[in-house]
Amino acid sequence: MNPTMQTLLAHRSIRRYQDKEIGEDMLNDILTAATRGATTGNMQLYSIIVNKDKNIKQQLAPLHFNxxxxxxxxxxxxxxxxxxRFIKWCQLRNxxxxxxxxxxxxxxxxxxVIAAQNAVIAAESMGLGTCYMGTVTYNxxxxxxxxKLPxxxxxxxCITIGYPAETPGITDRLPLKAVIHEEHYHNYSDNDINDIYREKENSELTKQLLETNNMDNLAQIFAERRYTKxxxxxxxxxxVEFLVEQDFM
Amino acid sequence: MNPTMQTLLAHRSIRRYQDKEIGEDMLNDILTAATRGATTGNMQLYSIIVNKDKNIKQQLAPLHFNxxxxxxxxxxxxxxxxxxRFIKWCQLRNxxxxxxxxxxxxxxxxxxVIAAQNAVIAAESMGLGTCYMGTVTYNxxxxxxxxKLPxxxxxxxCITIGYPAETPGITDRLPLKAVIHEEHYHNYSDNDINDIYREKENSELTKQLLETNNMDNLAQIFAERRYTKxxxxxxxxxxVEFLVEQDFM
Known part of the structure; x- marks a missing residue:
């Protein structure tokens, strides 16, 4: 197996970090890798905000639920x-x-997202740890x-990057066949769903979660506890209100 | 520079392919790499449709503008x-x-998109070529x-994958500083825009495009020719109509 495949297969989210800076050269390589990803018509329709300042990170934290x-x-x-950026260019060029x-x-x-994932893989290839903050689309x-977004x-x-202060194992995934569809989508029967989720539902992690949350099953923990209606x-x-404000809807 | 960084920096879109199948083991590795990417709360909220059948590819082609x-x-x-899949599971588990x-x-x-980009990088690490079909969100x-999507x-x-039948150079990108913002977004002045786009506007490729399209500048080619209002x-x-049909709006 080639080293890139090894990097991809070894991914795990790192949520605890050592108190150690990332060198400017490393960060520069990570950002450069981000910009080498494919983009629509080579228009590069993204920007990357880099936060290192402790004070700003303190202000950022509550927006990511601390x-x-x-x-x-x-x-x-x-x-x-x-x-x-692209629209400003168009306006300036009539x-x-x-x-x-x-x-x-x-x-x-x-x-x-392509740029973000390239940054993740670049960072991980250098021995750094990363974690996506899914909360970025909440607040x-x-x-x-x-x-100060225009x-x-x-x-x-949003990804956090740093030297890992934890070494978690890789996370469970559904069986590969659960997410693959040959030629067209094959919808799931009840039996398929039972089959796909069996291993996850019977894991030790799930048993602990059910006990801690005092709920009947794992689906309820996801739908009624973690990500409530x-x-x-x-x-x-x-x-949606923000997308309207930003002129996309 | 480590091999993964080399893979990331060597990315180019490959649009012409040799008439040569991809081995089942390779495809399996690419799909497995796709599923190792981070996902929201480990919910794996994606499916991957695999097309190899020539007849179905013929039907698919016009939806990607041939x-x-x-x-x-x-x-x-x-x-x-x-x-x-996730909602079916929730329904089955009350x-x-x-x-x-x-x-x-x-x-x-x-x-x-994270899964797709992992597949791209996995494929490229094996010497295969890929290209995103941005047209996937059009039709x-x-x-x-x-x-048959439910x-x-x-x-x-959408990505095409195969053995490359062309060896294009890597594509130009804006200067790194053009897409990076330190601590917060720094909006662009007219001078910034001129500065950022200068190299792209003065390239040989642009000169050829302006001649072929008989237009004044590159921004007009993008906004008034390639991606019209x-x-x-x-x-x-x-x-938007489709997102309403699919129950997301």
Missing amino acids: QQAVTEAPVILTFCADFN AQHGFNNMQCYTWAVTDA VKPLCQLY KHVVPVA QDNEHFAKEL | QQAVTEAPVILTFCADFN AQHGFNNMQCYTWAVTDA VKPLCQLY KHVVPVA QDNEHFAKEL
């Missing part, structure tokens, strides 16, 4: 879908554009204020 | 944001969910029909 990784990691990278819609927003989201309005810029991915709908409303 | 790569590449992978909204759709999109309704599934990324708004409308 996850320890945000204050502990030496570097936080926030990848934004960005049509602002080019009549139509980029303020959901189709174009989707291109920019894809560009930003988009205060995040926009903190980062119209046509939306945060879509009330929370999801609140943050969906915030996100 | 790009040659679609019929020439031995393997096409279409990554879908997928909450169908877990009350609230996943049918734009916040949850965003998680699934991110999961799908979402006929694509949904062809792929509710809560949306195609978001009329097209973008048409495909945005199609996409």
